[in-house]
Amino acid sequence: MSQVGSSYTLSTRTELAFSDAVARVRDELTHEGFGVLCEIDVQATLKQKLGVDREPYLILGACNPPLAHEALDAEPGLGVLLPCNVVVYQRRGQTHIAAVDAAQMLSIVGNDELADTASEVRRRLSAVVERAAESPGHPLDDHA
Amino acid sequence: MSQVGSSYTLSTRTELAFSDAVARVRDELTHEGFGVLCEIDVQATLKQKLGVDREPYLILGACNPPLAHEALDAEPGLGVLLPCNVVVYQRRGQTHIAAVDAAQMLSIVGNDELADTASEVRRRLSAVVERAAESPGHPLDDHA
Numbered sequence: 001m002s003q004v005g006s007s008y009t010l011s012t013r014t015e016l017a018f019s020d021a022v023a024r025v026r027d028e029l030t031h032e033g034f035g036v037l038c039e040i041d042v043q044a045t046l047k048q049k050l051g052v053d054r055e056p057y058l059i060l061g062a063c064n065p066p067l068a069h070e071a072l073d074a075e076p077g078l079g080v081l082l083p084c085n086v087v088v089y090q091r092r093g094q095t096h097i098a099a100v101d102a103a104q105m106l107s108i109v110g111n112d113e114l115a116d117t118a119s120e121v122r123r124r125l126s127a128v129v130e131r132a133a134e135s136p137g138h139p140l141d142d143h144a
Numbered sequence: 145m146s147q148v149g150s151s152y153t154l155s156t157r158t159e160l161a162f163s164d165a166v167a168r169v170r171d172e173l174t175h176e177g178f179g180v181l182c183e184i185d186v187q188a189t190l191k192q193k194l195g196v197d198r199e200p201y202l203i204l205g206a207c208n209p210p211l212a213h214e215a216l217d218a219e220p221g222l223g224v225l226l227p228c229n230v231v232v233y234q235r236r237g238q239t240h241i242a243a244v245d246a247a248q249m250l251s252i253v254g255n256d257e258l259a260d261t262a263s264e265v266r267r268r269l270s271a272v273v274e275r276a277a278e279s280p281g282h283p284l285d286d287h288a
Contacts, residue, residue, distance in 0.1 A: 008252045009221045037189065038182030038205060042216070042223060045181065049209035057216070059223045061182060061205070065193035072186070072201070077153045079186060079203045079231040080244040087223040100224040104252055108152045 008105070010126045011098035014133035018056045018090045021097055024132040025060060025086055031131075032124040034062040037083050057089040064124070067117050074113040081105055084121055086128060097133050099125035152249070154270045155242035158277035162200045162234045165241055168276040169204060169230055175275075176268040178206035181227050201233040208268070211261050218257040225249055228265055230272060241277050243269035 014021050029036060042057035061083035071078050086099045102121035106114055158165050173180060186201035205227035215222050230243045246265035250258055 007254050009224050011221055035193070037184050040181050040205070040207075040227065042212075042226075045207070046209055046213050049179070050213055052213060054213075054216075057223060059226060061184070063184075063189070065190055068186075069190050069194055069196060069198075072198075076233065076235050076240070077155055077231070077242045079201060079233065080153050080229045080242050082186075082203060082229070083184065085224045085226070087221070089220065089223065091220050096220070098221045098224050108248055108252055110151050 008101050009098040010101050010122070010129050011096060012129055012133045014095050014097055015135045016095055016133070018088060018095050021088045021095045021132060022058055022060075024134075025088055025097060025128065028128040028132045029060070029062050029086065032128055033064045033066075034084075034124070034128070035065070037061050037063045042089075055090040055092075058087065060086045060088075062086055062125075064121065067121055071114055071117050074117075075109060075111045078109065078114075081109070084125060086125065097129050099129050101125075152245050153242040154245050154266070154273050155240060156273055156277045158239050158241055159279045160239055160277070162232060162239050165232045165239045165276060166202055166204075169232055169241060169272065172272040172276045173204070173206050173230065176272055177208045177210075178228075178268070178272070179209070180204050181207045186233075199234040199236075202231065204230045204232075206230055206269075208265065211265055215258055215261050218261075219253060219255045222253065222258075225253070228269060230269065241273050243273050245269075 038061040040059040043054050046052050046054055063083040084100050084102060089096050102118040106118040182205040184203040187198050190196050190198055207227040228244050228246060233240050246262040250262040
């Protein structure tokens with residue numbers, strides 16, 4: 001399986017085209033109980049504001065309402081880290097999908113009450129990234 | 145001065161009413177070169193999705209385009225942590241303003257190339273929080 005973890009993301013490359021990967025991520029987020037509360041087209045925004053050309057880059061701000069409700073009760077300032085982002089971007093022609101690693105984020109929040117919630121968010125977003133990246137003809141098992 | 149730092153936020157309480165604090169935060173973000181790329185009304189969202197009643201809570205996703213452009217070049221996956229949020233919320237009737245501490249976030253990203261950018265974002269968002277919280281009759285100096 002091609003998923004690799006850096007310190008703060010759950011990320012993978014995919015053979016899907018950028019727009020197909022975006023559609024797959026949306027489907028998988030819904031499947032895992034996340035709504036998309038905001039979207040940022042980074043390529044369009046930086047073109048408009050700075051006139052620069054970048055490859056496609058979309059930020060999807062995902063929220064699982066019951067988990068967010070629970071987390072904000074335990075940690076009122078947590079909104080500075082919400083929603084949980086999943087990004088799809090193209091880099092040198094290759095499509096990447098990445099989600100924030102909620103369990104790693106917890107390390108800077110330092111509130112043990114959030115451990116179960118962070119772990120649950122991590123599990124679900126990891127499933128989103130992994131399943132969204134699968135292309136029909138090339139299941140991830142082929143990369144193992 | 146009333147600003148206190150936890151591990152991941154730059155935060156303060158303010159004597160302003162919630163809606164006045166939101167207006168002040170917007171002004172100060174503009175003044176520091178941040179556009180608001182997305183907004184999440186947490187109170188309304190959780191009421192709609194879960195039927196629960198919470199106090200007012202607004203997430204403003206702020207982006208300084210030149211700094212974001214620079215940061216994404218150094219760290220393509222950084223979009224999972226963008227935009228930089230400033231939140232205004234009410235808790236037990238008291239208004240709070242908090243911004244993400246970009247320098248603390250950098251500790252989990254682990255890319256030294258971002259140190260100057262993170263430090264600059266931190267400086268600007270700290271100024272936003274501090275100045276937005278000042279109420280006309282009660283400058284922060286009074287709290288020192």
